[in-house]
Amino acid sequence: MKETLKEYNELVDEELKKYLKVQDENSRIVYEAMQYSIFAGGKRLRPVLLMATHELFNDKHSEALPFAAAIEMIHTYSLIHDDLPAMDNDDYRRGKLTNHKVFGEGIAILAGDGLLNKAYELLLTEIVEAQDPTLPAKAAKTIGDAAGVKGMIGGQVADIISENQEISAKDLDYIHAHKTGALIEAAMVSGAIISGAQPKDIANIRRVGKNLGLAFQIKDDILDIIGDEKQLGKQIGSDEAKEKSTYPKLYGLDACKKMIQELTEESNEILDYYLPKSDFLKKLNNYLMDREN
């Protein structure tokens, strides 16, 4: 699995480098700020899921790569803005100083804006240059809807206003499904769309994406309680300190581990239809749930 993961990561990193080259000395600093956070050691989960899903139905890597780069840019912009003092106020992410700690708040805000906009420049270029823009346009719209106020941003808003408050299980579901889940699901669904997959297969992939997104977030919550700070690259207990509602707080650790197991099993059952091509995705699915960071 590690070999394949490394291959995907290298492809995605090359693609990201291509789009983030300094194009202008007058605004060099914002390119550097964008590069800093993009290459700060992220797991590349969303682009890898997009590429691996695409590969279930289609061998042409190259057509999925710009979409993989775009979704990583959107994810990274959301982290930069999320870390700002007015939001989560985090000084470190993955053991490195956060963007605003290095570049200042003003440039960090603009670097986030720049990455979000760059993602769409890239998607629109793919659409304009495609011989048949139908699938690229649909895939881009899937990503755009997931990133917006109906998706990720909506989740961030609900997360902010629920801080220091007791919230219901329903509200917590909303936050997780939107803040993290929407973009993970969109990564897999858009990968399937670009590949030319059939509606039935896209529906299957959507189910896997939903499960994986939720299980991933529950695992994150668990690691913030019982994780190893060195492996995580950040302090644990930050949810508790901010009085954030989490799945373990609401359901207890054992129930959460069981939820992850059930979600993972259901995903693997669906992925079994696509063996042997889904071998990597199954391993990735299992690995994500057993991870220590």
Add this chain to the structure above:
Amino acid sequence: MKETLKEYNELVDEELKKYLKVQDENSRIVYEAMQYSIFAGGKRLRPVLLMATHELFNDKHSEALPFAAAIEMIHTYSLIHDDLPAMDNDDYRRGKLTNHKVFGEGIAILAGDGLLNKAYELLLTEIVEAQDPTLPAKAAKTIGDAAGVKGMIGGQVADIISENQEISAKDLDYIHAHKTGALIEAAMVSGAIISGAQPKDIANIRRVGKNLGLAFQIKDDILDIIGDEKQLGKQIGSDEAKEKSTYPKLYGLDACKKMIQELTEESNEILDYYLPKSDFLKKLNNYLMDREN
């Protein structure tokens, strides 16, 4: 002229309302924050330019409207982020409290992000639903490129890092052409593209858009020195207080007035080719240069 301007504004406002309805109680506050700044009394310059340019070549209003709404969303997001304490730190805009003064910094950042993303959701919907997506895709890409680090964001970055510094005429040109000019030019060019205008006409429109953007910015600089605070809805002298470089500071007031006149005349000469349909654009062009706010 005022009748036509009012008609365009009403069309654009209706369109904007459609896209900014509260869709979700969990994130109601961000919709309210987005609506607040969108309906805070802006001039609607960019959408009106887009609609009026489109109308030079094509009578179907409706196909240009979503693009007009999208460009106003992008403009408004940039104002919300620009007003933040980490950027220009402005408490008032057009006589009303800025977004973060009403909703707090966290929600203001997300409302800006939400508007930027919503603009692209809307553009991508137009592309996906078009019978022939060629022109909508090209128009959307024109807007996207102008909004990004190669355009507006690049200008904002150069503006921030040049504060409290003496800068050259070349650097000031860069800031103005990118921070304000790029999106104004893109409004007119994308309007022409959607209309199906010929390359020669698009080149003419690009020239007018460039002139208009620059003249508009020089006029803004002048009003910040000799404008009437009541009519402007904001304190004058803010550029001076922030030690910002401006055209009047660099060239003097008289030279600036002359520049505006020359730019406006050149634009009007080009627009003369398109009479009588360009009558409104010519009047708007003249009005913008004589405006008091």
